[in-house]
Amino acid sequence: MFLHRIKLAGFKSFVDPSTIVLPGNLVGIVGPNGCGKSNVADAVRWVMGEISAKHLRGGSMADVVFNGSTARKPVGLAQVEITIDNTEGRVGGQYAAFNEIAIRRQVSRDGQSTYFLNGRRCRRRDVTDVFLGTGLGPRSYAIIEQGMVSRLVEAKPDDLREFLEEAAGVSKYKERRRETENRIAHTRENLERLQDIRDELGKRIAHLKRQATVAEKYKQLKHEERLSRAQLATLHWRTLSGELTKQDRQLGERETALEARVTELRDLESRLDQQRAGHAEAQEAFNGEYRAALDAEAAIARSEENIRNLVKQAERVRKTLDSEEEVRKEADRHLGSEKEKIETLEKDLAEGEPELERLKAEAVEAAAEHAKAESDMHESSSSWEAIGLRVVEATQAVRAGEGRIEQLTERLADADKRHARLEQERQKLGTGKLEREIIALAKAIREHDAIRAKLKSQLARHQLAVRDLGRHIEELSSALGGAREQFQDVRGRLSSLTALQQDALGKGEGAVTDWLQAHDLTESPRLAEKLEVAEGWERAVEHVLGDRLRAICVDGLDTPLAGLAGLGEGTVTFFDTAALNPDAPKVAGPEPEQWQEIHPEPLITDIVVVEPIKPRGVRRKKEKRWVRILRRIFRFRRRTGSQKAKRELPPVLALPAPVAPPEPAPTMPPLNPNPLHEKVSAPWPLDSLFAGVRVADSLEEALDLRPALKLGQSAITPEGEWIAANWLRAHRGAGAGAGVLSREREIKTLSETISQLQTEIEGWEYAMAAAHGRRKAAEQEQAKSEKGSIDAEQYHAKLQSAIAQRRARFEEFRRRALAIAHELADLEEQRVQARTGIGEESKNLAEQQAIRDRVIRERDAEAERRKEYQGRLAASRKRWQEIRDKAHQAELRMASLRTRHGALTQSRVRDSEQRKRLDTRCQELRQSLEEITPPLQQAKSELAEHRLRRQELESKLKAAREQVEKQEAAVRESDQRRHAVSDRIESDRTLLEKTRLTRQETHVRREGIEEQITASGHAVDTLLAELPEEANEADWTARIVVLEQQVARLGPINLAALQEHAEQSQQKEHMDSQYQDLTDALDTLETAMRDMDRETRNRFADTFEKVNVQLGTLFPRLFGGGHAQLELVGDDTLNAGVTIMARPPGKRNSTIAQLSGGEKALTAVALVFALFELNPAPFCLLDEVDAPLDDANVYRFRDMLEEMSDRVQFLVITHNKNTMEILQQLVGVTMSEPGVSRLVSVDMDRAQDFSEAAAGAT
Template sequence: MRLSKIKLVGFKSFVDPTVLHLPGNLVGIVGPNGCGKSNIIDAVRWVMGESSARSLRGETMSDVIFNGAATRKPVGLASIELVFDNQQGRLGGPWAGYAEIAVKRSVGRDGQSGYFLNGARCRRRDIADIFLGTGLGPRSYAIIEQGMISRVIEAKPEELRIFLEEAAGVSKYKERRRETETRVRHTRENLERLNDVREELGRQLQHLQRQARAAAQYRECRAEERRLKAELLSLRWRALRAELESHQGDLRREETGLEAILAEQRRLETRLETGRLRRTELNDAYNEAQGRYYRTGAEISRLEQYVRHQEELRERREEDRRQTATALARIEAQLAQDRIQQTEWTQALAAAEPNLVEARSGEGEADAGLSAAASALQAGQAAWDRFSHYSGEIEQRVQVEQTRTSHLERQLEQGERRLERLRHEQDQLAAAELDRQRGGLEGLEPALAEDVREAQQRLTDLEAEVSATREALRQADLDIRLSRERIQAGRGRLTSLHTLQEAALGRDAAEVNEWLQGRELAQAPRLAERLDVEPGWEIAVETVLADWLDAICVPDLGALAPAVEERLRGRLTLFEPAVAKRDARAAAGLAVKVQAPWPLLGLLDGVDTAASLAEALARRAGLAEGEVLVTPDGLLCGRHWLRLARDGDDGGVLRREREIRRLEPELQEAESRLQERSARAEQLRMRLHDELERQRREAQQTLSDRQRDHARIQGQLQALRVQWRQARDRGAHLVEERAELEERGRHDREQLQLARLRLDEALAARQDLQAERANLLDARERASEAMRQAQARADAARREVARQTAAGETLRAQLAAVRQALERLDAQRCQLQLQHERLEPADDTAGDAALATAEDELARCLETQLTVEAELREARQALDAQEAALAEAEQSRGRCEQRAEARRRAIEDRRLAWSEARIRQDTLGEQLRELGAEPEPTLLKLEPGATEADWLERLAQVERRIQRLGPINLAAVEECAQLAERKQFLDAQNADLLDALTALESAVRKIDGETRTRFQETFERVSTGLGALFPRLFGGGQAHLTLVGDDVLDAGVAIMAKPPGKRIGAISLLSGGEKALTAIALVFAIFQLNPAPFCLLDEVDAPLDETNIGRFGALVQELSARVQFIFVTHNKATMEIARHLAGVTMQ
């Protein structure tokens, strides 16, 4: 740990905020005289807890605050902050984890200091605890200021011991030992006080135990009374429970009936919902059947067209086959006649060429006509298909709108019937009458509630008054008991004092008393009984008068002379006041301190007073013969002698007499006050039992009656509120339902109007389609006829072309070459044969099969159409039947709702009766809980035949027994228990204190042992270090430490030094420089043992010469490896060893 910086604000000469950085382990502070260098040393000591202003070179603590100058005003606050570098964690405990520790102290003009640790306010003790054992402190060996070197050397042994204790780290042990001794002393004081309290508690406990037994009987009677009250209330609660069970049974039956009706209603609603779903399903089935019917019609139309087309194709193939066969036969014939008719064919070829061209031209025209006819037929068929689809949609729209219109009309009719029922139900609701009744009861309820509150308040006030009276009575009984105990204690004390006084004054001597009785002097006063001594001088007067205190005051000594001459055993002193009255001298000396009916100069002559033994010894030389001095403690002093002449029994005679005189009137006054308190307590007791208890019972009965009336009205009001809320909610529900039905009706009417419009539009569209249907059918027939004719012409043209081509080819072949005629005819024949094979009936078989399939499909579609039509009729009938069933179910549900409403009204009546009984039962339950009981467990303990009348009689008997008990201290049981518990606690505390005392004494012994061991070790090590450093600083010689005293714990420490060339002897014989070097050697020896984090040296080198300064500088440099040195110096050689110089100016 190293001191890194010092922050000074307003401290002495440092008025402005100043920060002194200390970057190394050798820092020198330089400056002219008077600039304030030493104020830095004072600042460090002040922060570390210095509380003596004189040690800081001031008169008061506020002197450390800058007090102004010629050009600067004073300031009101001074603060110093030391910042430590704790990166090595030398500070242990909670501060080990902080790399930097800031310690700050501030003071204002009021002299109050504030301490801070890292910015947090703390105590001065906390600052001291941090530096305990580190060698740092306000007066530790680590801060060596101007003149301190000589004070260290010239210090007393016990003062020098403090430095070694700090180095040994036993200062915290000494602090702990002082705290432990303080705790031991406090523990012993606590034990003494505790024993006194335990004795007093023992006496009080005996008295309270007698009262507690009487209170226990009273509490038993009260407990029996509470038990009987609880049982009586439980009997009433049981009767109400039976009534509640009856109401509950009726309510369950009504609710069961309601549940049955609601179950039937839910069943009907389920039927309705199922019927609606069935109606939706049937409607969907009807629409689906209607869609199938239309789709079947469209399919029939398509199949009819397909059959007609297939028949046309078959006829066309038959024609082609006949033509091919004819051509083949013709070629065959021509082949036979080839060679014969070659010439004919040449001529024929020439004639056939133009015919062939013409035939081909006709074939092209026929094909074009066929294509146009086919396109026209296809367009017509597409138009017919579109028309069929559109007409189907129109027909479907018509059916849908017709169905929707019918449904909306029926729904509107049902809504009107429902609205009529709702209007009738609204007219039947009696919400206004219920509201009127509710308003009447609500107006009555606050008054009843106010009555209940007044009764409750009256009962609360009475109970508070009863409690206050009981408390006052308890306190009065306690005061009476305490007064009696004090009177008894006083009488005991007075009796003891009288006994002691009689014994001291000789009244217990039987033979002397008999002698006095025979002379009628038995009642004669003793001298001590007639004296009044100034307080504080009783012992002195008793010492001087001694045996005269029991002297009997008699009227005439001469008259008793014969009797005195008789033989009498014992000691007897007689005093004649009449003779003493004739002494007219002025009182002096001790006689001034004594007041009596007559002067006592004869007994106190020559006795003077002295305030103390020292005064008596000082004045004894002036005493005449026979004169003595007496002190308040009873010491007698003559010119040549001193005597203590106090006896154990007579030593307190006058004090006892004074106490007897004081106690007698005090006891009389206490007895008078006791009588007054007893009378007051009796008045309170009579008022409590005769007046307040009766008023409380009446208030309790009044409260019960008003609570019962209030509960009845609340029950009726609650029932009316329930009925009114039900009627209001039902009315609101009816209004909402009517609004919903009306809105639904408006919506349905709008939808019906739209459906009718759409139906009219669909019907009109269907009507418009009739003419278009006829036109399309006629156009389709014409297209088909044109197609057939174009096909016939095309076929004829193709046949003609084929014929001409074949003839031409034959002629050309024959004409081209006779040798190829047969081949060409064979090729042509093959070609015709292939064509003929393509047109074989096998091809017709596939077409005939497709045609037969289409005809069968058409027949099935016609049958399906009949079936779908039948299904459509059945779906329409089922839909109508479902609509009728739904209407019947709606009527049944309405009848169920009427029966359910009647049941609800009956249930509300039953609930109202049940609520009234329940409120009465709850009231009884509350009263039972106030008595600390529950009805069920109480009833289980009752006899089987218990009745309310029997319990009323038992309760009256218990109340009479309570009245016969008379006044009772109810707090005695609790007080006795509390007192016993307290005594037990005090006994345990006494044992704990004894254990703690033993532990503390053991801790003191352990601390002493640890302190002795550590101090002895430190003493030896410091002495060894001093012996090693002394020769280095002096260039020779020797020095060591020695203990002054036998006990290591208390022995002082002295330094024995022998500089070179001198004999070992007292330190006071050394020169100033030698003393300084010796002090430095001691401080550095301590540093080597337990180095403080830093060391402040304030002009320590001032008395040293150059040679010693060199040795001092070398030693400081060597030790700076472990210790941070901050030194104030004027010496250049010392400045040279500094690694950092800080200058202080006069500005």
């Protein structure tokens, strides 16, 4: 296992990504001072988990990120990755199978670090666990940086022991043991709290057990009571079931009778409907026969008219034919005497034309008169038919109106009877008594609700008080734990600061300390402990005084001078307080009463304002001691140095911080600034220590004062910039006395804080005891309130049951009354509608009768008009036929005359043609006469048929009238029977409704009882099966009374006790199991720890002896003689510290402190190599370890390196050329660009081969 590669990017001066490849076991890193060589060692330490910025030569973790240079901007991320070869498998666990392990760490400007193992993000602890037991780590002996050599041999015994533990491979066990001890301590605290809870829980369970026993008895009695009540209800249910069966049988009989009546009514109504339908059909048949008779009369009239017309037409044709025959004969006779005839014809034509025109006009007039008579007759026939239909319809409407009036009258009578019965039933329903009982019970419930609410509120207050006190106790416990934790933190911080201060003031181990102990001067105060410096001027005072801060204050120099000869080496400073003038005025500034003159407003350095609290439950008359304690407590918040603010304590009473004396006002002449000793307060005058030193608020002000400074005068700023007329001194690093004054101030503050925290812890403990007492009292009050609340709930349940029963009966009566009211309203509406309908129907009937009479009168008038129209039609037909015949004859004569006249006027040639036309005309007339004969015969036949049909229709019309009258009589008879049956049905229905109402009441009562039984969790069938045959309601009522008395004798019951007892018992068992498991686990852990401690002692002792052997061997080799050994400080091997004793050859030094720098370095190297011989780390990084060695020691040092490089990989940072000679590879670090480091690698073996090859070639 060795270091294979180092990658840097953004880390300190390595801004660009840089990779250092380490192929061999001797690799050197060289370069000029300040080029960044040591940054490589810092990078390796940092990537392995170092979290202290001080050990990385920085002020904060963000300082490792490249902060920019003159030519480069700052970067936001620093990253370092090392790759370790693990082919030998020295890294165990889950990474044992990896040949290479890459560990990477990166940090941003906010100081947050991220770790990666083989590319996977992990915790810092995962990284440190990888190196535990291997000798590697951020603080291990494998990384020796600048100055660490001397610190290694001068380390405290406990620190030096850590190196040996790492070499022994027990460091990881120590770390695990420390964590385990912390966890065991926390677990034991938790066990103590758990034991308290278990004790309280046991008491609670015992109390709940007694309550649970009573509650169980109560539940048993209540179960028996509920069962008995359910059985009593079942007995009542059985009685009601018998009544219900009897009522069902009676109801079935009456329903059967009613159904028979209804069936009879339906048969009658069906028969009545059939009869009414038959009557309507008979009426319709009568109307049809009547219309058919009218149609037959009209057909006869039309046939007679048609015959007359045909006869007249045949006569006309025959006469025309005869006339034409005569004309032809006349033409033949007068053919020879045409002229004479033409004259005669012309004369006839002249005479016949007017006569013809007159006859034509009369014929047109007669035809129009005949057409009008026919039209009037047709209209009269239509009116006659319409009037006949209207007469039938009016008669039917009158009969229908009479039937509706009769039905409405019957319905009104039925509604009156039903209304009277319902009014009688409603008067019997009385709810006044139930209402009064319900109101009284409701009032009692309201009054009891107020009592219950008061009890619940009281119980809630007690429960809230118990919970609040529990939370208050938890808060007090948390506050007490926080105060104790803070007390430990502050005490640890004080111990650390005290140790540092003792070292800084020269109170540590060494020759001087031994000399002071020998002369009883160890406990004498140092000058820094007696100084009070104005805030902000500590650095300036430390800069001016320097080592004199460590001066020992003595009352005269006689004692120190007497023993000064015995001081071997070292430096000691004394401050003679007796030599100072005791009457000299103090230089601590103005007195307090003069502050107001210098500063009109008071200066308050720090006032912490917090919220005061008052512990609950502590009465005012017992508060005196509590207030006295709390008034000494205030909230502590430290703001000194770079230490972050500690966790705040819980709010307590706060007191203002002491008011510091104000700083002197810097209002003085430019040439005479205030002296520095005015910023310092001490028991003695300090003018001699600050002679001529003035103060300036800034460097610019000091420079302005410089021309006025005289010889021996100087000015200093709060930052320590010290300037005189001919010199300037500025200090930025840690020098002698750096931070001593501020540390001394913090030590005093922490001492006061410890005193205050002790007072505060006493206050919290007193509050805890008082809170426990108040909670016990509150729990007792809570138990009383629970008992009262349970009693109130039981009584409330009884009241609710009583009012529920009465409300159910009231609701049943109310629903029936409401149903009756609705039914009465419906009946009233039906009665009003019936009366209104009767009135309207009577009015409509009168109107229909008037319409019927009017229509009959219109029918009689229409019959008279019809006779008149028939006479007028016959006269007009006769006159029209006569005039038409005359006009036709005249027209024929005139035509004949014109024909003859034309014929005569024609030539003789056309006489023969005229003869032919006359023949044709005669032939046509004969043909027309032949055509008229068949229609005339057919018309006569139709007339005979129509007359026969008329006789048949008159017989049918008479029969139809008789049928209508017969149907009307049957309908009246059936309607009378229907009314009689309907009356009997209504009577049966009333009786049935009464029976059904009685049955419904019984059924509702039985259902109510059944619901009560079901609600109680029982089944009626099961209870009936379980009841004995001789069971009766009286015995069961007496049994319930006995059970109620037994329940009452139990007293108050906590029903929740059963569940609470089970839950608390289960919780107790769980806690007991956990307690036992934790106890067993702690025993197992402690046994394992004892085994580990024994193994650790053995391994450490073995390692200690082996290292001592190796140290005894290596020390003489490095020094050329001498002796060195390790010694244990303490008797317990497990925790004893380790010191190193070294005696170089020719010297008799007893401690490391007496060695020179080179001797310390060689001793440290001997120790490191001794550790490597025992438990060689995979690699070792040495940072300028050889710097303080001379050439002879360097040769011995490098020989040791070369010898051990077979087993260990060395990464050496050096300036020494002798050391470089043995290195196999050199990595050069340059800084050609200011502030930026770069790498240059040289393989020394290849370079030597190349050099030898070049020399051979030359």
